[in-house]
Amino acid sequence: FCHHPSIRKASVTQLAVVDLEKTSPAEEMANGNIPKTLRIEGKGIPNRKSKLEMLDATTYESELIKTWETDPDRQSGFDWEIEKLRRLFAGLRMREDGTWVKKSSAFDFLISKQRLQTSDGLKPVNVLDVAILFSMQILSSIGLGPFLGMDPVPTAIIQKYEGSFLSFIKGVLGGDLQTLAGGPLFLLLNKYFLEYGPIFNLAFGPKAFLVISDPVMAKHILRDRTTDQYCKGMLAEILEPIMGKGLIPADPITWRVRRRAIVPAFHKKWLNSMVGLFNARAQILSRDLETKNNQVVDMEERFCSVTLDIIGKAVFNYDFGSVTKESPIVKAVYRVLREAEHRSSSFIPYWNLPYADQWMGGQVEFRRDMTMLDDILADLINDAVATRREASVEELEERENSDDPSLLRFLVDMRGEDLSSSVLRDDLMTMLIAGHETTAAMLTWTLFELSNAEPGMLKEVQKEVRTVLADKESPDYDDIVAMKKLRYALIEGLRLYPEPPVLIRRARTEDCLPQGSSDIRGGIKVLRGSDIFISTWNLHRSPDLWENPEKYDPTRWERPFKNDKIPDWNGYNPDKISGLYPNEQATDFAFLPFGGGSRKCVGDQFAMIEAACTMATLMNRYDFEFEGSPDDVGMQTGATIHTMNGLRMRPRKVSVNDPLPSADGWWEKQHLKRGLSANGRPFESTELLENQHIPTPERPDDPGNRAAP
Numbered sequence: 001f002c003h004h005p006s007i008r009k010a011s012v013t014q015l016a017v018v019d020l021e022k023t024s025p026a027e028e029m030a031n032g033n034i035p036k037t038l039r040i041e042g043k044g045i046p047n048r049k050s051k052l053e054m055l056d057a058t059t060y061e062s063e064l065i066k067t068w069e070t071d072p073d074r075q076s077g078f079d080w081e082i083e084k085l086r087r088l089f090a091g092l093r094m095r096e097d098g099t100w101v102k103k104s105s106a107f108d109f110l111i112s113k114q115r116l117q118t119s120d121g122l123k124p125v126n127v128l129d130v131a132i133l134f135s136m137q138i139l140s141s142i143g144l145g146p147f148l149g150m151d152p153v154p155t156a157i158i159q160k161y162e163g164s165f166l167s168f169i170k171g172v173l174g175g176d177l178q179t180l181a182g183g184p185l186f187l188l189l190n191k192y193f194l195e196y197g198p199i200f201n202l203a204f205g206p207k208a209f210l211v212i213s214d215p216v217m218a219k220h221i222l223r224d225r226t227t228d229q230y231c232k233g234m235l236a237e238i239l240e241p242i243m244g245k246g247l248i249p250a251d252p253i254t255w256r257v258r259r260r261a262i263v264p265a266f267h268k269k270w271l272n273s274m275v276g277l278f279n280a281r282a283q284i285l286s287r288d289l290e291t292k293n294n295q296v297v298d299m300e301e302r303f304c305s306v307t308l309d310i311i312g313k314a315v316f317n318y319d320f321g322s323v324t325k326e327s328p329i330v331k332a333v334y335r336v337l338r339e340a341e342h343r344s345s346s347f348i349p350y351w352n353l354p355y356a357d358q359w360m361g362g363q364v365e366f367r368r369d370m371t372m373l374d375d376i377l378a379d380l381i382n383d384a385v386a387t388r389r390e391a392s393v394e395e396l397e398e399r400e401n402s403d404d405p406s407l408l409r410f411l412v413d414m415r416g417e418d419l420s421s422s423v424l425r426d427d428l429m430t431m432l433i434a435g436h437e438t439t440a441a442m443l444t445w446t447l448f449e450l451s452n453a454e455p456g457m458l459k460e461v462q463k464e465v466r467t468v469l470a471d472k473e474s475p476d477y478d479d480i481v482a483m484k485k486l487r488y489a490l491i492e493g494l495r496l497y498p499e500p501p502v503l504i505r506r507a508r509t510e511d512c513l514p515q516g517s518s519d520i521r522g523g524i525k526v527l528r529g530s531d532i533f534i535s536t537w538n539l540h541r542s543p544d545l546w547e548n549p550e551k552y553d554p555t556r557w558e559r560p561f562k563n564d565k566i567p568d569w570n571g572y573n574p575d576k577i578s579g580l581y582p583n584e585q586a587t588d589f590a591f592l593p594f595g596g597g598s599r600k601c602v603g604d605q606f607a608m609i610e611a612a613c614t615m616a617t618l619m620n621r622y623d624f625e626f627e628g629s630p631d632d633v634g635m636q637t638g639a640t641i642h643t644m645n646g647l648r649m650r651p652r653k654v655s656v657n658d659p660l661p662s663a664d665g666w667w668e669k670q671h672l673k674r675g676l677s678a679n680g681r682p683f684e685s686t687e688l689l690e691n692q693h694i695p696t697p698e699r700p701d702d703p704g705n706r707a708a709p
């Protein structure tokens with residue numbers, strides 16, 4: 001039927017004879033040679049290991065091939081024989097229509113991926129740029145910066161290693177930045193931030209990163225400059241083997257096309273329909289906790305399971321079922337996540353060594369896991385393609401699709417979507433990874449902080465949840481809107497534990513940063529090729545931007561804040577909150593829980609509603625107590641911030657007949673004791689200030705009060 005070696009079996013509704021090595025499935029479909037109802041099982045849709053990729057015309061490789069092909073005189077002799085062998089091993093071949101394709105092979109390293117010019121016209125960062133950067137770095141570190149027009153940006157040099165000799169050797173061999181830095185990288189960046197200020201260079205030998213902890217500079221990079229000018233740089237290189245050209249690592253050109261396709265899938269009606277999924281999964285967790293009443297439960301692990309199950313259903317209508325059972329697929333997902341985290345904190349990309357995935361223990365396992373996930377994804381995509389019902393975006397938004405409301409269904413059915421490329425797979429994989437542990441971490445740290453704070457704070461949140469829910473088990477969207485204290489508690493968790501704690505960019509053109517809160521006048525020069533860390537951890541905990549920054553205090557979101565020493569920063573204004581959480585607009589880029597500018601998270605509303613539904617369901621039915629001391633929880637980081645030893649807690653079921661928690665007006669008192677009105681705003685006149693009173697606490701001891709908010 002079809003001789004493509006990567007197709008294992010095919011079920012057909014019409015006979016079709018096509019040679020996929022010569023033309024692509026998309027072209028064959030367009031030519032009418034493959035009926036759209038044809039279902040190719042197994043690896044029909046390109047996945048990351050079997051795909052035939054068109055050779056990118058903007059790469060050095062294309063240029064090299066052109067040079068050989070356009071000059072027949074060169075096609076003889078020893079060099080030509082070597083070139084033929086190279087093509088053979090690298091899986092390069094010409095199709096009948098004259099275009100070149102390449103098949104993934106163990107010899108991928110024989111192909112140059114270097115670009116001659118980026119397709120948006122910007123020259124790619126090249127060896128010369130890197131050499132200039134290194135020389136400038138060395139010259140400015142010996143004090144010659146001002147002579148070269150470089151501003152005196154301080155340089156922090158990692159030179160003192162605080163761990164043991166053995167762990168140092170382990171760090172060097174494993175290329176692990178964190179081990180070498182002597183702990184989580186973002187804590188080191190925080191130490192240097194307090195020492196050197198809002199902008200400094202962090203140097204590891206000749207390699208330097210520009211570390212930024214300032215809202216004005218962050219706004220400039222994320223919002224005022226285009227995505228072409230600042231790309232994802234090393235983050236894209238690290239994530240490519242896992243996420244391919246998915247939305248997070250995508251280069252600016254791919255990103256523009258994919259972002260336009262993906263954003264409509266997160267439409268309001270879909271988000272509303274997701275509330276049902278969030279609540280159903282939260283109820284499964286709640287029932288599971290019931291069987292463990294008063295026993296020790298690792299709540300971090302529970303939150304990871306529930307968010308994995310949610311994202312599996314929401315993205316591909318796949319049930320991981322991880323809350324109730326362990327499976328090899330779930331284990332593979334976690335191992336791939338750990339590998340992604342490990343790679344993002346390693347400075348030696350040893351996984352790129354030839355055959356690394358055939359002899360290096362962790363890499364062999366990683367390849368196996370990726371293969372398993374790729375196969376599952378290919379099957380899910382194929383299933384969706386086989387039942388495709390093409391429609392416009394507007395039609396899709398209106399469609400009732402209760403049996404499969406997944407993003408995959410939406411993207412496959414979207415008219416004009418290119419189903420033959422691997423970007424669909426890449427985007428789905430990206431969302432699986434991006435939307436899972438981030439939300440789990442928000443839930444984990446919020447529960448940790450609420451349980452560790454003054455008792456009044458937790459009681460305020462519990463009282464609000466139990467009052468709004470009354471006799472309902474789960475919230476609807478309007479209930480979430482009404483639970484303001486709960487939402488502020490969650491977002492305050494993300495302020496103290498931003499996921500990820502740094503945003504990574506690379507300058508693709510020379511630029512000049514504004515002064516912001518630094519004392520460097522006249523702008524700060526950024527050279528082409530500079531790698532930049534915007535530390536959200538530092539921004540979110542900066543004493544210049546927050547009152548009492550290290551304190552977990554959800555009431556702060558009701559109080560305006562401004563610092564006149566940073567004239568270009570407009571401060572935080574609660575009146576600018578327009579959605580479910582105070583975002584980067586309301587804080588003028590001091591708070592970037594979901595990033596900012598064009599590459600802001602597409603899943604922010606999804607995550608907020610999901611976390612609010614899960615937390616409300618638990619707060620309504622349980623009280624939690626730490627097992628041991630809160631200090632035992634510890635902290636470690638990768639791409640997200642995890643606990644060191646799990647969040648070990650004892651859930652205690654509360655009865656619907658229990659009285660509402662008595663919070664004693666704790667929330668309002670936080671404002672009143674600062675000389676503000678009960679809603680956190682300044683008094684409009686001194687007369688009103690003089691007449692202020694601390695409210696007498698409500699005592700809704702009667703269970704009947706629960707129904708009366």
Ligand code: HEM
Nearest residue numbers: 247248431434435438439499594595599600601602603607
């Ligand atoms: C609490 C949960 C979440 C947090 C804290 C979070 C955080 C972030 C941040 C900070 C970025 C910007 C990265 C950068 O600028 O380099 C981002 C991007 C992204 N996030 Fe999220 N995220 C969360 C949940 C989700 C969910 C649930 C999804 C999908 C279902 C998702 C999908 C994405 C995607 C696709 C991008 C890339 C956007 C682009 O480049 O256009 N995230 N996220």
